Amino acid sequence: MAEATPDHIDGSQTQSSDPVAVDESSTTSATRSSDAPATITDERRQQVVMVSPRPKLRPARFRKITLGRERMRKRGAVCDDWTILGQTVKSFTGKYRGCGISDPVRVRMISDIELSQKSLMDCRTAVVLKTWIENTAKPAFADMGGGLKKLHVVGHYSCRTRNNLASTRISEHGKGRAIDIAIFQLVDGTLISVQDGWNAAYARGALRKLHSGACGLFGTVLGPDSDQFHRDHFHFDTARHRSTPYCR
Numbered sequence: 139m140a141e142a143t144p145d146h147i148d149g150s151q152t153q154s155s156d157p158v159a160v161d162e163s164s165t166t167s168a169t170r171s172s173d174a175p176a177t178i179t180d181e182r183r184q185q186v187v188m189v190s191p192r193p194k195l196r197p198a199r200f201r202k203i204t205l206g207r208e209r210m211r212k213r214g215a216v217c218d219d220w221t222i223l224g225q226t227v228k229s230f231t232g233k234y235r236g237c238g239i240s241d242p243v244r245v246r247m248i249s250d251i252e253l254s255q256k257s258l259m260d261c262r263t264a265v266v267l268k269t270w271i272e273n274t275a276k277p278a279f280a281d282m283g284g285g286l287k288k289l290h291v292v293g294h295y296s297c298r299t300r301n302n303l304a305s306t307r308i309s310e311h312g313k314g315r316a317i318d319i320a321i322f323q324l325v326d327g328t329l330i331s332v333q334d335g336w337n338a339a340y341a342r343g344a345l346r347k348l349h350s351g352a353c354g355l356f357g358t359v360l361g362p363d364s365d366q367f368h369r370d371h372f373h374f375d376t377a378r379h380r381s382t383p384y385c386r
Contacts, residue, residue: 216243217261222268223247224256232297232312239295239314251275251286254321257294260314263376266355267317270374274351275322278344283324290329292371293318301367310358316375322348333370336362348372353385360386 214223224245231238244256248268259267271286279286295314300306310316322330335341352359352374360373364386 214246216245217264219265219268221249222264224264227258234297234299234308234312236308237297237312242295242314249276252288254288254290255294257291257317258314259294259317263315263317266376267374270352270355274355275348278347278351279322279324279330282330282344283326283328285325286322287325288323289319290321290323291317292320293373310375310377315377316358316373318371318373320371331370332362332372349385354383356383358384 213220214225216222216224216226222243222245224243224247227239227242227244229238229240229242239258239260241261242258243261243264244258245264245267246253246256248264249271251271271289275289276286293311294317295311296309297312298309299312300309311318320332324330330341330344332345335345349359349361349372352372356374357377357379358373358375360368362369364373
């Protein structure tokens with residue numbers, strides 16, 4: 139559609155990007171005294187047409203955040219963390235009162251360290267486990283067999299009582315806050331088990347670093363010296379204690 143243009147343009151006037159008010163009764167305003175107050179009646183206000191400026195684009199940082207989240211989703215990242223890979227799961231409850239997870243994820247890899255089985259837990263536990271892997275587990279095996287490759291998980295979510303004993307509280311496993319690890323696999327294929335290596339010269343130092351490094355980060359840390367139920371694995375959970383963490 140052709141657009142009408144004026145026959146001549148007064149060079150003393152310039153266009154502005156600010157909103158422009160077009161007043162159809164402006165032809166009669168010339169007869170008004172310059173000293174008269176500039177008021178707009180309701181009738182004239184309805185005749186005004188506002189031309190809005192073009193909206194600004196969203197800042198680049200917001201576009202980057204959106205693209206970043208999409209890439210994380212495609213990669214399989216969960217808990218808003220690039221290094222935690224797995225699958226989100228719908229909230230659920232268990233057969234016993236107190237069991238269930240409100241924000242469950244099924245984790246398969248953390249910080250490039252594989253889990254031997256997809257482990258069900260809440261995001262808080264997954265993030266704490268990630269911190270332990272990066273700050274303690276990887277450094278502990280940095281000079282052994284090419285470094286850490288995989289965690290052999292023997293327990294994650296399970297709706298049960300503590301140590302499967304009757305008349306005890308619901309285990310932190312039943313709340314998605316615990317994980318049990320029995321073996322650490324190195325890049326060269328070496329397997330270091332908690333049961334065999336706890337007092338062995340070749341693994342004693344590394345395993346005790348794993349245990350002490352988890353204490354304080356997790357709420358509860360249990361190992362071979364705690365009781366008969368944990369002779370062959372580490373139990374880590376994110377239970378909140380009133381005083382200090384429980385580590386044995």
